[in-house]
Amino acid sequence: MLKIVDRYIIKKYLGTFSFMLILLSVVVLVIDVQQKIPRIENARALDPKLDLNYFLIHFYPFWIINLVMTFLSILVFISVIYFTSRMANNTEIVAVISSGASFHRFARPYLITSLFIAVLSLLVNHFVLPWANIKKNQLEAYTYNSTNKEKVLGTAPVSAQLSRMEYIFINSWNKREKRGSGFVFQKFDKNRKMTYELKANDVYWDNAKKQFVLNGFVEKTINKDDSEKLNSGFDLKKSYGHDPEELFPNELLGQNKTTPELLKFISREREKGNSNLNAHLNELYQRTSMPVSVVILTFLALSLSSQKKRGGLGINLALGISLAFIFVFSFEALKVVSENKSMSPALAMWFPNMIFLPIAAILYFKRANQ
Known part of the structure; x- marks a missing residue:
């Protein structure tokens, strides 16, 4: 029964x-x-x-x-x-x-x-x-x-911490078009002294080659004796290991990852020093x-x-x-x-x-x- x-x-x-x-x-x-x-x-x-x-x-x-x-x-x-x-x-x-x-x-x-x-x-x-x-x-x-659509698809400043010593800043980045202006990459030594800086007027993401393309760039390498080496040009391709969605994540990114992927992402961000x-x-x-x-x-x-x-x-x-x-x-x-x-x-x-x-x-x- x-x-x-x-x-x-x-x-x-x-x-x-x-x-x-x-x-x-x-x-x-x-x-x-x-x-x-x-x-x-x-x-x-x-x-x-x-x-x-x-x-x-x-x-x-x-x-x-x-x-x-x-x-x-x-x-x-x-x-x-x-x-x-x-x-x-x-x-x-x-x-x-x-x-x-x-x-x-x-x-x-x-x-x-x-x-x-x-x-x-x-x-x-x-x-x-x-x-x-x-x-x-x-x-x-x-x-x-x-208003909220502009936050997700519009243009806004973004930044990324690649490691404890490397940073990217983009003054104006359009997430939908994956392009922007005012690009800055900076690298520091263990004493928090800048050793390298890369600036560009414009930047866009080449989805086919999985690279950032920098237009109108200026490179500055700072030596130990504080002397500087400058280099400039019109076109430079750089890979920073991840696509823009990974480098400039929003709160929705975690929703898109399976748990093993999310654990790896969190671990990677902690290694980079990201506390947010x-x-x-x-x-x-x-x-x-x-x-x-x-x-x-x-x-x-x-x-x-x-x-x-x-x-x-x-x-x-x-x-x-x-x-x-x-x-x-x-x-x-x-x-x-x-x-x-x-x-x-x-x-x-x-x-x-x-x-x-x-x-x-x-x-x-x-x-x-x-």
Whole structure:
């Protein structure tokens, strides 16, 4: 009998979760498309192929994957609250417990299903989602308002630290066209004394040859006796080991990398002396902490909704939605705190789980002992 109950609960869990997932995707997709149609139309002025159909095929499928993984905990929590409350209201849970099964035994299919979803989401977060983000982020800037679009696609000063002794500065760099003006490369010795400087009026990235092309350049080499050697010319090709996206990364770059690639990137940036890595570290730790929260929130939802209450399904759903949004909002708020270096990224991304885990455990064992 209990195996039949297990299959019944697993079917209920996955069925409700799938329905919630599809419902969220469709509703949010329709709302988002309606909101962003004017911006998509403006994108056609930059590139005629960027019409609505192009975005529906090349942007929104990958955007939905990102959306689902962001709100996975909410979907799980509300799904468990919903179908468990219905079971409680129909006295199905009372019938199972009255048959001699313990509450711990009744909770087994919840554990199995939540572990399945958690492991699946873990694999998606670490390997599939970065691929989807690459596709999404290629077009996402075109859906921003004019101010935010200019930050991503427009022209702005950029800088890069190649090592503890080497630096690049570009006074005006266009990320979309990959060209700019006011290029400066400087190299220092261990005493922080400049030993080499390269300046150029204009610079652009040659994607075919994977090199920067400097126009109107002046080289200055400073010898140990402080004498200088000058060299100048019109055209100079230089390779600094990485493409512009790697040299001048934004916070979206970490989203585009699988976890092994992200670990290598973070390690490389630390070796270069870059201490501004919290946004990428947040991305790294959240990929694991969010799937773990699926199990925690499953048992929290089970504990809150497995008893018949006055107000029934409505009060349970209201409570569930409130707690789920508090949980996800706390992740986003703590990201900002971490990026401002007020909290370590590891603590920031695991802090919601650390708070909700004891709450879920207390409520679960309280319910099991009733």
